[in-house]
Amino acid sequence: MRPAFSVLFLTTLIGTGQGLLIALVTAQFFFVIGSGPSGESGAFYALGSALALALLGLGLVASFFHLANPQRAWRSAAKWRTSWLSREVILIPAVCGLTLLYALDHWLGWTPVLMVFANGKALDLPMALGFAAAAAALVLFVCTGMIYACVKFIRQWSSSWTVINFLLMGLSSGFTLAAAYAGLMDSVLRDFLVADALAATLLAMATRLYQVRRNGHVRFRSSLKTAIGTHHPQIRQITQGFMGQSFNTIEFTAPGGAGTVRGLTVFFILAGFAVPAALLAASLGGTGGALLAVAVASQFAGLLAERWVFFAAGVHVQNLYYQAKA
Amino acid sequence: MRDPASIPDSELGRSEVKTTTCYMCACRCGIRVHLRDGEIRYIEGNPDHPLNKGVMCAKGASGIMKQYSPARLTVPLKRKDGAERGTSQFEPISWEEAFATLAERLGHLRATDPKKFALFTGRDQMQALTGLFAKQFGTPNYAAHGGFCSVNMAAGMIYTIGGSFWEFGGPDLERAKLFIMIGTAEDHHSNPMKMELGKFKRSGGRFIAVNPVRTGYAAIADEWVPIRPGTDGALLLALIHEIIELGLFDREFLIRYTNAAELVNQDSASDDHGLFVRDPDVPVRPDTFETPDKLWWDRHSDRPVISRSAGTDGRLMGVYTLDDGTPVKPSFQLLKERVKDYPPDWAEGITGIPADTIRRLAHEMGVTARDQTIELPIAWTDSWGVEHDKVTGNPVAFHAMRGLAAHSNGFHAIRALAILMTLLGTIDRPGGFRHKAPFPRPIPPCPKPPKGPQAIKAGEPLTGTPLGWPADPDDLSVDAQGEAIRLDKGFSWEFPLSVHGLMHNAITNAWKGDPYPIDTMLLFMANMAWNSSMNTSEVRKMLTDKDESGAYKIPFLVVCDAFQSETVAFADLVLPDTSYLERHDVMSILDRPISEFDGPVDSVRVPILPPLGDTKPFQEVVIELATRLKLPGFTNKDGSRKFRDYPDFIVNFETEPGSGIGFLSGWRGKAGEKFLVGEPNPNQWDMYARNNNHYHHELPRSYQYMRNWNKGYLDWAYRHRLVRYTDPIIPHIYSEVLQKFRLAGEGKWRGKQPPDRLRERVKTFFDPLPFYYAPLEWGKSDSSAFPLAALTQRPMAMYHSWDSQNAWLRQIHTSNVLFVHPKVGTVGNFGDGAWVWVESPWGKVRCQARFSEALEPGTVWTWNAVGKASGAWGLDPDANEARKGFLLNHLITEELPNMAGSIAISNSDPVTGQAAWYDLKVRVTACQPGEAEESWPQFDPMPPVPGQTIGFKSKVRAFMAGRKGK
Amino acid sequence: MSKVQLALVIDLNVCVGCHACVTSCKEWNTSGWAGPLTDQNPYGADPTGVFFNRVQTYECGTYPNTETIHFPKSCLHCEEPPCVPVCPTGASYKREEDGIVLVDYDKCIGCKYCSWSCPYGAREFDPVQGVMKKCTLCVDRITDTTLAEDRRKPACVLACPPAARIFGDINDPESEAAKAIRDYGGFQLMPEWGTNPANHYLPRRKISMTLHKDELVRADNPLKIEGELPRPSFNAPSIDDLSGW
Numbered sequence A: 001m002r003p004a005f006s007v008l009f010l011t012t013l014i015g016t017g018q019g020l021l022i023a024l025v026t027a028q029f030f031f032v033i034g035s036g037p038s039g040e041s042g043a044f045y046a047l048g049s050a051l052a053l054a055l056l057g058l059g060l061v062a063s064f065f066h067l068a069n070p071q072r073a074w075r076s077a078a079k080w081r082t083s084w085l086s087r088e089v090i091l092i093p094a095v096c097g098l099t100l101l102y103a104l105d106h107w108l109g110w111t112p113v114l115m116v117f118a119n120g121k122a123l124d125l126p127m128a129l130g131f132a133a134a135a136a137a138l139v140l141f142v143c144t145g146m147i148y149a150c151v152k153f154i155r156q157w158s159s160s161w162t163v164i165n166f167l168l169m170g171l172s173s174g175f176t177l178a179a180a181y182a183g184l185m186d187s188v189l190r191d192f193l194v195a196d197a198l199a200a201t202l203l204a205m206a207t208r209l210y211q212v213r214r215n216g217h218v219r220f221r222s223s224l225k226t227a228i229g230t231h232h233p234q235i236r237q238i239t240q241g242f243m244g245q246s247f248n249t250i251e252f253t254a255p256g257g258a259g260t261v262r263g264l265t266v267f268f269i270l271a272g273f274a275v276p277a278a279l280l281a282a283s284l285g286g287t288g289g290a291l292l293a294v295a296v297a298s299q300f301a302g303l304l305a306e307r308w309v310f311f312a313a314g315v316h317v318q319n320l321y322y323q324a325k326a
Numbered sequence B: 001m002r003d004p005a006s007i008p009d010s011e012l013g014r015s016e017v018k019t020t021t022c023y024m025c026a027c028r029c030g031i032r033v034h035l036r037d038g039e040i041r042y043i044e045g046n047p048d049h050p051l052n053k054g055v056m057c058a059k060g061a062s063g064i065m066k067q068y069s070p071a072r073l074t075v076p077l078k079r080k081d082g083a084e085r086g087t088s089q090f091e092p093i094s095w096e097e098a099f100a101t102l103a104e105r106l107g108h109l110r111a112t113d114p115k116k117f118a119l120f121t122g123r124d125q126m127q128a129l130t131g132l133f134a135k136q137f138g139t140p141n142y143a144a145h146g147g148f149c150s151v152n153m154a155a156g157m158i159y160t161i162g163g164s165f166w167e168f169g170g171p172d173l174e175r176a177k178l179f180i181m182i183g184t185a186e187d188h189h190s191n192p193m194k195m196e197l198g199k200f201k202r203s204g205g206r207f208i209a210v211n212p213v214r215t216g217y218a219a220i221a222d223e224w225v226p227i228r229p230g231t232d233g234a235l236l237l238a239l240i241h242e243i244i245e246l247g248l249f250d251r252e253f254l255i256r257y258t259n260a261a262e263l264v265n266q267d268s269a270s271d272d273h274g275l276f277v278r279d280p281d282v283p284v285r286p287d288t289f290e291t292p293d294k295l296w297w298d299r300h301s302d303r304p305v306i307s308r309s310a311g312t313d314g315r316l317m318g319v320y321t322l323d324d325g326t327p328v329k330p331s332f333q334l335l336k337e338r339v340k341d342y343p344p345d346w347a348e349g350i351t352g353i354p355a356d357t358i359r360r361l362a363h364e365m366g367v368t369a370r371d372q373t374i375e376l377p378i379a380w381t382d383s384w385g386v387e388h389d390k391v392t393g394n395p396v397a398f399h400a401m402r403g404l405a406a407h408s409n410g411f412h413a414i415r416a417l418a419i420l421m422t423l424l425g426t427i428d429r430p431g432g433f434r435h436k437a438p439f440p441r442p443i444p445p446c447p448k449p450p451k452g453p454q455a456i457k458a459g460e461p462l463t464g465t466p467l468g469w470p471a472d473p474d475d476l477s478v479d480a481q482g483e484a485i486r487l488d489k490g491f492s493w494e495f496p497l498s499v500h501g502l503m504h505n506a507i508t509n510a511w512k513g514d515p516y517p518i519d520t521m522l523l524f525m526a527n528m529a530w531n532s533s534m535n536t537s538e539v540r541k542m543l544t545d546k547d548e549s550g551a552y553k554i555p556f557l558v559v560c561d562a563f564q565s566e567t568v569a570f571a572d573l574v575l576p577d578t579s580y581l582e583r584h585d586v587m588s589i590l591d592r593p594i595s596e597f598d599g600p601v602d603s604v605r606v607p608i609l610p611p612l613g614d615t616k617p618f619q620e621v622v623i624e625l626a627t628r629l630k631l632p633g634f635t636n637k638d639g640s641r642k643f644r645d646y647p648d649f650i651v652n653f654e655t656e657p658g659s660g661i662g663f664l665s666g667w668r669g670k671a672g673e674k675f676l677v678g679e680p681n682p683n684q685w686d687m688y689a690r691n692n693n694h695y696h697h698e699l700p701r702s703y704q705y706m707r708n709w710n711k712g713y714l715d716w717a718y719r720h721r722l723v724r725y726t727d728p729i730i731p732h733i734y735s736e737v738l739q740k741f742r743l744a745g746e747g748k749w750r751g752k753q754p755p756d757r758l759r760e761r762v763k764t765f766f767d768p769l770p771f772y773y774a775p776l777e778w779g780k781s782d783s784s785a786f787p788l789a790a791l792t793q794r795p796m797a798m799y800h801s802w803d804s805q806n807a808w809l810r811q812i813h814t815s816n817v818l819f820v821h822p823k824v825g826t827v828g829n830f831g832d833g834a835w836v837w838v839e840s841p842w843g844k845v846r847c848q849a850r851f852s853e854a855l856e857p858g859t860v861w862t863w864n865a866v867g868k869a870s871g872a873w874g875l876d877p878d879a880n881e882a883r884k885g886f887l888l889n890h891l892i893t894e895e896l897p898n899m900a901g902s903i904a905i906s907n908s909d910p911v912t913g914q915a916a917w918y919d920l921k922v923r924v925t926a927c928q929p930g931e932a933e934e935s936w937p938q939f940d941p942m943p944p945v946p947g948q949t950i951g952f953k954s955k956v957r958a959f960m961a962g963r964k965g966k
Numbered sequence C: 001m002s003k004v005q006l007a008l009v010i011d012l013n014v015c016v017g018c019h020a021c022v023t024s025c026k027e028w029n030t031s032g033w034a035g036p037l038t039d040q041n042p043y044g045a046d047p048t049g050v051f052f053n054r055v056q057t058y059e060c061g062t063y064p065n066t067e068t069i070h071f072p073k074s075c076l077h078c079e080e081p082p083c084v085p086v087c088p089t090g091a092s093y094k095r096e097e098d099g100i101v102l103v104d105y106d107k108c109i110g111c112k113y114c115s116w117s118c119p120y121g122a123r124e125f126d127p128v129q130g131v132m133k134k135c136t137l138c139v140d141r142i143t144d145t146t147l148a149e150d151r152r153k154p155a156c157v158l159a160c161p162p163a164a165r166i167f168g169d170i171n172d173p174e175s176e177a178a179k180a181i182r183d184y185g186g187f188q189l190m191p192e193w194g195t196n197p198a199n200h201y202l203p204r205r206k207i208s209m210t211l212h213k214d215e216l217v218r219a220d221n222p223l224k225i226e227g228e229l230p231r232p233s234f235n236a237p238s239i240d241d242l243s244g245w
């Protein structure tokens, strides 16, 4: 499939935004239940979630570049019953909205207690908003992942690993960003977040590597035999019927060859996972955010490459019909 | 969005539907052109047209884009002063200036030496008019595409059965049970052939394709018989061998209706050797071409008798002696002896087709013909007055085109085919081959070429027609020394029966000044600087070559085209033609009308749109020029203009004053009450237009079959001046015409004799019976160095070079590749899609190779004329056509060296001058790493000419194709 | 009675690969309800264009047993079209009344998601208008009651010279389309995806001839009349020359 830059940015940016949001909420939660590092100021959360919001917003902007007719984007919420894309379209603003509330509430420091638990811990409004936003962000990961995972005509995409990877890579990049943010802000949360980010990054690397391996073997259910309904052991396409280009040859093929995919795969494993993991590990127990900022930059570049590879490695069944020009 | 059913399409904008005739190819289907607000919205097949009955082809449906093409020429142009020819530097001029220039130049030539004007027209359909112009001008140097196209098909069959495939006749697939298609890719009968094939297959007919390549029609054949190119003659002779051997021929048909039983003089000492023996006591009328004085050997009385005498039965076989001691044999016996040497096992070695397959094919043909006879309850009377109460037919049909024709041995291969069809008894009978009016013609047809230099006189029309049908050596166009008088050497001893001329040699000969230099060459609708020339790279140089004095060797070149073709670049004067939707035109009975099996049909084109820019129909140009030159027939006695314009000419022209014969056959007579012959009818155009632009005269059923010998039909045709004779048209199994030329070669003919250097050639190739010889080019190239046969095929979605400027069609064939068998790649060490060099002894090209299993492994092929010169056809200089596409023509030589002593002769069939495109042999080798992935040769990009709509505007027009209404 | 499902039945047995359906489709639709079918770079390198219908060519087997198959393909108007539910806007829909799958250009946002969910590569994005397009089964022709009844057919069907394209309601057992499917083994493309395409294809069918040896020798063989299959002459040797009973 042809990687569209709008979609690369959309998915990586919102993924990081969602991950950052979840990281902040997690940190807050662990503080609240008392098992995490000591607390942080409302301003810390407010600024962090504003950053998440910015990323979500940027992603949304990027997504508009993907639409040929963005002025009608509002229509895309219509088919939420059947279309994961529609669901994603509904969830992005929902996540943004909740994140905004979460940020605002922290900023304003408005912390009415909503509920007190038996163990004495209380759920205040910011925490509740945090849960809601994080939950929405998690569902959004599923929606985004499912958009690809449910395209059954692309075997490389059509598995639960796609959803898992979208989720884990989002968390990984989000936590790394959160860690860097904490480091730069000299936050007490720094090490907590660095450790989480490291774990998420290693996990994401493992599952993504698994998917790379799996995609090496997946086979089409279809073949030229079923494509043209001729039961002959040797079928070759002589011509696809036109020699210039068409949507079917542009949208469904990646520029560059297998070499590009291989090169970028190595790159994203290194830049997206290995380098950030190493930097995260190296900054465990340290202070400051410079190294972590480098990790963020490296990882974002790596994830862009990862997303490029994700698309490029997706081979669509329809390509059976578009193999030869003559 | 508006509901699709809410507003009918016709109610969007101002809609009109007009009918005319398509000319996206030479098939000439009826079309209905839908206009919206005056622009074309949709072109569909006209369901009320007899030819295509509503269907369309890929080209026809893309006619819209021809109107919007950026390649359209829109103003007359002359080469800029000081600009070199070939650089495409032009300035616009007025039509008045163009006419004045031409009239002055041509007027001078006509008054001094008319043969210095040469008019050549390509794949056009107005040879009746252009030929008339040339004749009245007084030049013999006129020809159309036939010589490089398929003249072997015309000559081979017309000299044998008085009719042919091509546009003259065809297979009766409605009734056939077995259909054998040989060497045909797309043809002039494009849509009808496809329609008939569909029906034929659905009704359970068996379809066999003989072709080195399996594409198009051959793809849906029940059996594909791959054959080595150039070897069909061997296949056909072996089929004849097997059919004769097993007695699978139609004896009754042969005896009664052909010359199979007629006796041939076998006395080799006699001057009449090889001619039919004749009874001098039988009176022969002077208006007879098929004399009734020949003899056959009566089986009952065991005596020679006048053939077809009542109560006798000729013998097909045997060796006999006449009372005067002359040894004689029936022509069938000679054929039998001839094919004795051509058994299937022999043919296997030549054709690559297993002998068993050849035998089986012969059996299938013979048994189907014999056992599945058709009987139609149609009474008719034959030329000898015998009444028949039925028409019978043997349902084996053939069709063949340039796969047979475009070889230097094609004439004899095609004669073999015509003879095979005759042996099976399938001539103008149901289920077999059927003629289309004005065929059948006498063998050979009546028009004769000019017989010598005396036919060309300053200021006078030519004696004879520029093209004709020699019946014996005395009809040749040669001077006292036996040398050519035509520029292309047509009707000379090099190619005596070149009935369509040799356009493919016109430029080379003019450049060489051999046989003489000319002054002005007018090319109409012919892309001679590209796809209709052999040796294209060199020919392009000849067009710009200068003599010592710095003058162009071909002094003045006029090109009439509708598009910015490669040839336009070489013009000194460009005449921009209209498109087919912008002009009047006729598909005349004097030319090649669109007749059906059941009777003559001719048709017209009427303008749907006004001419684009300052374009003018070439038809009008011819009338105007002829008028200005005061050519007889175009001017009144006092020299004043006779015809207002082309439509006026078409209505009022008569072949001779009062002859009643004109270009259109329908609605003649003052009120349109007559047909074929009748006074001019001022409303003829309207009447055609009202009848879907055609006139169809359906013959009575009893005149529809057996027309070679159908008394009723021949009388009817005679009365309506379709033929000059009512004699039966007896198929020539044995060709006395050819034998007469051979006798001349042997020095036995009392008239014209070939020059000594050509005697051997004439003796060899003017064999009265078909024989097989390897294509001539093969004798000039080393088969181990150049092992592969190289062919082109017509793509169904492109017409020659016309359609690369068509935004839709060019997306289907944007460039071309060379298809090769994977083994060729294994041997040459290259893979599928590799760039390769293709070399012949005469040139080389670089192109991309693609593997295919659907071809005879010793054959490589490509689509014809898809490759283009950079910048031509309104395309960007980097368009795929120019950078990836290639032209095979660069590899084909127009002359073969050392053909008569050290003299080079055109690379053509030695009988007819048919261009031997498909004799080409090549080798294919891998490109070196690092070589450009671009076709070669490349030419300097041709700049657009003034008046073309190029760039953004053309893209917008392509985008807005048709008229959008929402 | 089951629902109306209009469709094309394409007879591979007679399709000669002429591309008439390709350009007739383009021609009708580009200036019609579904148009324009835009072309980019129409006169330059690598032209790109929107076509609703393509004719492809395949080769099966190896020389000399090669089959060349011309294979026209447009949207198959699946009965379970995977392209429809994924569309977030509802622009892609399947018409209730005749089963035609259409795109409403006024709703389409050009996200291309539906095209990913078509296994047949039948959808065509128009980069100029920014909406998804595809074969409409010429809905604007077949529903146009101002056209003569026999012209109320898709442009490609009317154009096809060998009549390789049959149009009709495949759920109406009496239709020519349904009969063709039934009688000639009509099949669907990629049945493994459960899309249940409405368009069907008819396979190649071969006619062959069986010849019996005795058909080659016959009592009425003309060679007999010609004396080429001679009856021995009266005087020729026979067993009577030696034996006596």
Ligand SMILES: Nc1nc2c(c(=O)[nH]1)N[C@H]1C(S)=C(S)[C@@H](COP(=O)(O)OP(=O)(O)OC[C@H]3O[C@@H](n4cnc5c(=O)[nH]c(N)nc54)[C@H](O)[C@@H]3O)O[C@H]1N2
Residues within 6 Å of the ligand: B025, B026, B123, B149, B150, B182, B183, B184, B185, B186, B187, B188, B189, B190, B210, B211, B212, B213, B227, B228, B229, B230, B231, B232, B401, B402, B403, B404, B407, B791, B792, B793, B794, B795, B796, B797, B798, B799, B800, B864, B918
């Ligand atoms: N679409 C389209 N239609 C056209 C034209 C066009 O350019 N485009 N051109 C028109 C013109 S001018 C003409 S003359 C006709 C020509 O009509 P065709 O004669 O049908 O055209 P060709 O492409 O020359 O096809 C020759 C066929 O013969 C095969 N062949 C070549 N050599 C041999 C051989 O030695 N033996 C056998 N058995 N087969 C052989 C080739 O593979 C090819 O299939 O078509 C007309 N119709």
Ligand SMILES: Nc1nc2c(c(=O)[nH]1)N[C@H]1C(S)=C(S)[C@@H](COP(=O)(O)OP(=O)(O)OC[C@H]3O[C@@H](n4cnc5c(=O)[nH]c(N)nc54)[C@H](O)[C@@H]3O)O[C@H]1N2
Residues within 6 Å of the ligand: B121, B122, B123, B124, B145, B148, B149, B150, B524, B525, B526, B527, B528, B531, B532, B533, B560, B561, B562, B563, B564, B565, B566, B567, B577, B578, B579, B580, B618, B792, B793, B799, B800, B801, B802, B864, B865, B888, B889, B917
């Ligand atoms: N290698 C190879 N070469 C071949 C053949 C082959 O099979 N293989 N086939 C040969 C055969 S059979 C033929 S017939 C020739 C054809 O060869 P040509 O007749 O020379 O070539 P075409 O490409 O048909 O186009 C001739 C010119 O007509 C112009 N034209 C188109 N429409 C109009 C119009 O309405 N008015 C005017 N005035 N001009 C118009 C085109 O722009 C083009 O420049 O090619 C021959 N060349």
Ligand code: SF4
Residues within 6 Å of the ligand: B022, B023, B024, B025, B026, B027, B028, B029, B052, B055, B056, B057, B058, B059, B060, B061, B190, B191
């Ligand atoms: S076959 Fe030729 S005349 Fe007929 S529609 Fe096609 S291009 Fe036009």
Ligand code: SF4
Residues within 6 Å of the ligand: C086, C087, C088, C089, C090, C091, C092, C103, C107, C108, C109, C110, C111, C112, C113, C114, C115, C131, C132
């Ligand atoms: S491109 Fe248009 S039709 Fe396709 S899914 Fe998106 S909105 Fe729906």
Ligand code: SF4
Residues within 6 Å of the ligand: C074, C075, C076, C077, C078, C081, C082, C083, C084, C101, C117, C118, C119, C120, C121, C122, C123, C134, C195, C197
């Ligand atoms: S062929 Fe493709 S576009 Fe057409 S209905 Fe089926 S899935 Fe949808």
Ligand code: SF4
Residues within 6 Å of the ligand: C024, C025, C026, C028, C029, C052, C053, C074, C134, C135, C136, C137, C138, C139, C154, C155, C156, C157
């Ligand atoms: S039915 Fe209409 S839209 Fe569909 S392929 Fe045929 S012509 Fe094109």
Ligand code: SF4
Residues within 6 Å of the ligand: C010, C014, C015, C016, C017, C018, C019, C020, C021, C022, C055, C070, C072, C159, C160, C161, C162, C163, C164, C165
């Ligand atoms: S028009 Fe008919 S024969 Fe031609 S390619 Fe299309 S389906 Fe095949």
Ligand SMILES: [Mo]
Residues within 6 Å of the ligand: B123, B145, B148, B149, B150
């Ligand atoms: Mo031709």
